[in-house]
Amino acid sequence: MDRYRVPRTKEMEFGGALGTAALTLLLPGAMWYLLTACGTKEASVLQVPPVPTPRTLANPQALLLVLAWLGLQAALHMLPMGKVTEGIILRDKTRLQYRVNAFQVLGLTALGVGAGLAAGLRLSFIHDHLLELAGAATLVSFGLSLLLYLKALLASEAALAPGGNSGNPIYDFFMGHELNPRVGSFDLKYFCELRPGLIGWALVNLAMLLKETELRGSPSLAMVLVNAFQLLYVVDALWNEEAVLTTMDIVHDGFGFMLVFGDLAWVPFTYSLQAYFLVGHPQHLGLPAAVAILLLNGLGYYIFRSANSQKNTFRRNPNDPRVAGLKTIPTATGRRLLASGWWGFVRHPNYLGDIIMALAWSLPCGLTHVLPYFYVIYFTMLLIHREARDERQCLRKYGLAWEEYCRQVPYRIFPYLY
Numbered sequence: 216m217d218r219y220r221v222p223r224t225k226e227m228e229f230g231g232a233l234g235t236a237a238l239t240l241l242l243p244g245a246m247w248y249l250l251t252a253c254g255t256k257e258a259s260v261l262q263v264p265p266v267p268t269p270r271t272l273a274n275p276q277a278l279l280l281v282l283a284w285l286g287l288q289a290a291l292h293m294l295p296m297g298k299v300t301e302g303i304i305l306r307d308k309t310r311l312q313y314r315v316n317a318f319q320v321l322g323l324t325a326l327g328v329g330a331g332l333a334a335g336l337r338l339s340f341i342h343d344h345l346l347e348l349a350g351a352a353t354l355v356s357f358g359l360s361l362l363l364y365l366k367a368l369l370a371s372e373a374a375l376a377p378g379g380n381s382g383n384p385i386y387d388f389f390m391g392h393e394l395n396p397r398v399g400s401f402d403l404k405y406f407c408e409l410r411p412g413l414i415g416w417a418l419v420n421l422a423m424l425l426k427e428t429e430l431r432g433s434p435s436l437a438m439v440l441v442n443a444f445q446l447l448y449v450v451d452a453l454w455n456e457e458a459v460l461t462t463m464d465i466v467h468d469g470f471g472f473m474l475v476f477g478d479l480a481w482v483p484f485t486y487s488l489q490a491y492f493l494v495g496h497p498q499h500l501g502l503p504a505a506v507a508i509l510l511l512n513g514l515g516y517y518i519f520r521s522a523n524s525q526k527n528t529f530r531r532n533p534n535d536p537r538v539a540g541l542k543t544i545p546t547a548t549g550r551r552l553l554a555s556g557w558w559g560f561v562r563h564p565n566y567l568g569d570i571i572m573a574l575a576w577s578l579p580c581g582l583t584h585v586l587p588y589f590y591v592i593y594f595t596m597l598l599i600h601r602e603a604r605d606e607r608q609c610l611r612k613y614g615l616a617w618e619e620y621c622r623q624v625p626y627r628i629f630p631y632l633y
């Protein structure tokens with residue numbers, strides 16, 4: 216097993232141990248700040264929000280609900296439906312198996328929620344107890360990350376994550392020490408990456424729509440647009456679940472606090488900020504503006520989906536007629552890089568589409584507040600940072616061929632700008 220041992224992480228990211236220690240506290244703090252500010256009349260980012268009470272941070276009922284949600288999603292994931300597929304080849308030359316059934320799970324969850332609503336369930340309680348639920352999800356994230364770190368200490372050296380094996384406990388706790396932590400055949404990272412967080416996000420959005428309906432008799436056009444756009448994004452991710460197996464998160468990053476908190480708390484509670492904002496700060500959206508925003512989202516989605524599909528098709532079968540005619544650059548690894556089509560336009564066309572969509576999700580909230588624009592600002596920063604991480608890995612993997620690609624396709628995300 217020694218020859219498969221994962222080398223020590225030398226280049227630490229996010230400012231090393233100090234930076235990751237700060238982020239471990241700052242990220243939950245930022246989420247708390249955003250939600251509290253959004254719940255006030257002013258919704259100002261400059262107003263210092265009240266200090267959270269212990270009861271809001273650790274509410275037993277909210278904790279039970281979050282655990283029940285995770286339990287339900289885990290149980291649905293384990294149902295023998297959907298196909299089983301293999302992940303990429305690991306260091307020890309083995310491949311893990313994954314059950315692909317997130318889309319069916321979404322369908323079953325939707326049926327359950329529909330039945331609940333028909334039976335009188337007041338889903339808008341999610342709006343009324345948003346802080347408690349976010350606090351509970353944060354607590355669960357800390358607990359799970361700690362268990363994962365302890366479990367990783369017992370794992371074989373070949374099972375560790377290349378990015379989370381520095382030997383510094385704080386850094387490795389944040390980045391994730393073990394690459395693919397599993398309990399039996401249940402893969403914790405693969406499960407958390409999409410299902411509880413993304414379906415939870417759609418559920419929180421729906422709760423906001425229902426709350427608005429309770430308050431004003433019907434949902435606003437702005438709220439319908441935000442719900443529809445983000446639901447499309449969630450459905451798309453679940454429908455293309457298999458593609459997640461080749462993302463940086465699954466292939467390179469361990470499962471630590473960054474991803475656990477990101478998946479279980481950050482995504483459902485901060486990505487739904489626009490819908491939460493609209494409940495307390497109704498916006499009038501005229502039809503021409505709505506059509507323009509709809510077209511913008513359509514453009515973003517088209518770029519995002521076709522760029523991701525083009526690369527996935529090419530990686531699966533370079534001779535597929537849909538991609539066989541594209542220009543490519545050979546690399547020493549035997550794999551080729553696409554150098555025309557979407558991947559000849561900019562080096563990360565999928566990020567460009569994603570950022571355009573992010574803007575379209577904020578615009579329905581009007582131009583009077585900064586808060587609903589948090590997502591597009593944060594997301595642009597996240598993707599610029601992620602792009603830099605990916606470039607470093609690609610340069611390491613492909614060397615001269617990557618340099619040639621960068622020469623042929625000079626812009627990273629934004630054509631003629633960056």
Ligand SMILES: NC(=O)C1=CN([C@@H]2O[C@H](COP(=O)(O)OP(=O)(O)OC[C@H]3O[C@@H](n4cnc5c(N)ncnc54)[C@H](OP(=O)(O)O)[C@@H]3O)[C@@H](O)[C@H]2O)C=CC1
Pocket residue numbers: 461462463464519523526530550551552553554558562563565566569601605608609
């Ligand atoms: N909503 C959210 O919060 C987030 C969304 N995302 C979205 O997730 C999606 C996936 O993103 P991510 O996992 O970061 O990365 P990508 O899907 O962009 O994958 C990057 C990898 O693609 C391969 N690649 C790069 N250039 C080429 C090329 N020219 N030809 C062929 N292959 C190439 C390389 O891997 P290899 O060569 O090994 O195949 C590279 O490591 C994106 O659409 C992104 O916007 C990402 C993060 C957060």
Ligand SMILES: CC(C)CCC[C@@H](C)[C@H]1CC=C2C3=C(CC[C@@]21C)[C@@]1(C)CC[C@H](O)C(C)(C)[C@@H]1CC3
Pocket residue numbers: 242408409448451452459462464473474476477478481482
């Ligand atoms: C909390 C920190 C600031 C950083 C946390 C980052 C995470 C929230 C994101 C890292 C990569 C992600 C991906 C998606 C959601 C956000 C996180 C977990 C994704 C599942 C969204 C839907 C897309 O279609 C996708 C391609 C499947 C995404 C994969 C990466």
